Amino acid sequence: xxIASTSRDSRKRxxxxxxxxxxxxxxxxxxxxxxxxxxGGILLIVLLIGWAIIARRMAPATNTSRDHFDAxxxxxxxxxxxxxxxxxxxARVTEAVREYDRGVAPRLLFSGGAAHNQFVEADVMANxxxxxxxxxxxxxxxxxxxxxxxxxxYSERIMQGxxxxxxxxxxxxxxxxxxxxxxxxxxxxxxxxxxxxxxPNGAESGxxxxxxxxxxMRYLVYASWAEHCEP
Numbered sequence: 391x392x393i394a395s396t397s398r399d400s401r402k403r404x405x406x407x408x409x410x411x412x413x414x415x416x417x418x419x420x421x422x423x424x425x426x427x428x429x430g431g432i433l434l435i436v437l438l439i440g441w442a443i444i445a446r447r448m449a450p451a452t453n454t455s456r457d458h459f460d461a462x463x464x465x466x467x468x469x470x471x472x473x474x475x476x477x478x479x480x481a482r483v484t485e486a487v488r489e490y491d492r493g494v495a496p497r498l499l500f501s502g503g504a505a506h507n508q509f510v511e512a513d514v515m516a517n518x519x520x521x522x523x524x525x526x527x528x529x530x531x532x533x534x535x536x537x538x539x540x541x542x543x544y545s546e547r548i549m550q551g552x553x554x555x556x557x558x559x560x561x562x563x564x565x566x567x568x569x570x571x572x573x574x575x576x577x578x579x580x581x582x583x584x585x586x587x588x589x590p591n592g593a594e595s596g597x598x599x600x601x602x603x604x605x606x607m608r609y610l611v612y613a614s615w616a617e618h619c620e621p
Contacts, residue, residue: 442607449567454579459495460554465561466502466511473509485585501532501541543619
């Protein structure tokens, strides 16, 4: 009798079978569409970067045959956290001073606002130029711009107000192709001039060039028509 009772108890305690899960079939159509969309996005980005690289290589270095100008226009770069000129900023100023001493133009115009910290880039560069012997009467500043498009726009306003029509534009080499695209939309006669690179081997930083290529892509796709300003 005990054996029979044990058998009945074990049957009662036996766990019930779980129902089988029903797996939804994979929608291959949706999967293929998502894959194509991802590949299409990657291809578009590659094409845009390629466009930016080609545009940078084809950017003009000048739009005039002049070798003397009304002003030397120096494009801004941020000062450090204490308001001192950074090496790249100082390289641009020092090259502008050299060009001034060579007689390329009788005055310097520094362009750049407080775009990255509380220090106005143009003022810091102007002080550096004064420290290198440039007389105050030859130093002018544009202190409102936050980017290269505004550098061009606001500097052109100042130059037109003084009756100046030509400029040698000084910046870092990696920056000049995009600057040339932007200044092509001004009424100025201009020539791009690169400040010496900071790298010991004379090459530009790969990171700077990569960032500038992305900025060029943004300019071509969006900023060239959306962020222009009228002088």
